[in-house]
Amino acid sequence: EVQLVESGGGLVQPGGSLRLSCAASGFTFSSSWMSWVRQGPGKGLEWVANIRPDGSKKNYVDSVKGRFTISRDNAKNSLYLQMNSLRAEDTAVYYCARDGSVTQFDCWGQGTLVTVSS
Amino acid sequence: DIQMTQSPSSLSASVGDRVTVTCRASQSIGSSLNWYQQKPGKAPKLLIYAASTLQSGVPSRFSGSGSGTDFTLTISSLQPEDFGTYYCQQTYSAPLSTFGPGTKVDIK
Numbered sequence: 001e002v003q004l005v006e007s008g009g010g011l012v013q014p015g016g017s018l019r020l021s022c023a024a025s026g027f028t029f030s031s032s033w034m035s036w037v038r039q040g041p042g043k044g045l046e047w048v049a050n051i052r053p054d055g056s057k058k059n060y061v062d063s064v065k066g067r068f069t070i071s072r073d074n075a076k077n078s079l080y081l082q083m084n085s086l087r088a089e090d091t092a093v094y095y096c097a098r099d100g101s102v103t104q105f106d107c108w109g110q111g112t113l114v115t116v117s118s
Numbered sequence: 119d120i121q122m123t124q125s126p127s128s129l130s131a132s133v134g135d136r137v138t139v140t141c142r143a144s145q146s147i148g149s150s151l152n153w154y155q156q157k158p159g160k161a162p163k164l165l166i167y168a169a170s171t172l173q174s175g176v177p178s179r180f181s182g183s184g185s186g187t188d189f190t191l192t193i194s195s196l197q198p199e200d201f202g203t204y205y206c207q208q209t210y211s212a213p214l215s216t217f218g219p220g221t222k223v224d225i226k
Contacts, residue, residue, distance in 0.1 A: 106167075
């Protein structure tokens with residue numbers, strides 16, 4: 001069974017940092033593009049970042065460039081999102097998702113909530 | 119950036135009804151359009167990709183059509199479990215893909 005499980009969310013003060021993790025199983029993680037997608041409270045979906053299977057290329061939405069870093073460890077079947085200089089507007093449920101053959105997100109984790117507040 | 123709009127923003131329909139949700143892109147995106155269903159408190163689920171290809175395991179009452187700027191998601195016979203919010207997503211400008219604002223579907 002294809003499965004993605006996120007962890008690492010929580011409450012953090014503005015300007016603080018947090019590292020999210022996503023554990024993958026049931027598919028060949030090392031061959032898959034992976035993404036982070038977020039959803040603010042009561043809001044729609046926003047793609048945040050993605051990473052090539054070998055980790056050599058990373059892409060980010062403009063609003064997180066320079067603050068967030070996506071990475072992966074294929075030996076551990078794990079995806080990460082390092083979030084620095086957090087802002088209130090980063091408050092959201094963060095999902096990890098597998099990118100399919102035409103960039104569709106065909107598998108999603110259950111999400112982890114990040115709350116940025118003083 | 120490519121902007122996505124959806125209509126209606128919400129609808130209420132009866133079991134057995136034919137339901138149509140429309141998605142429009144601010145510029146031509148070919149067939150680079152996906153549809154997702156999200157239920158409250160759950161992750162989105164992929165229904166349709168490349169405008170009209172049904173994701174494995176998704177019931178055949180769901181179908182997608184369109185190309186260019188105008189797309190449609192159709193539920194041929196609405197079932198009780200089809201409640202939720204439906205999002206379209208363009209991947210023409212991938213990796214910067216963008217989602218529509220969503221259409222909330224309620225069962226009467």
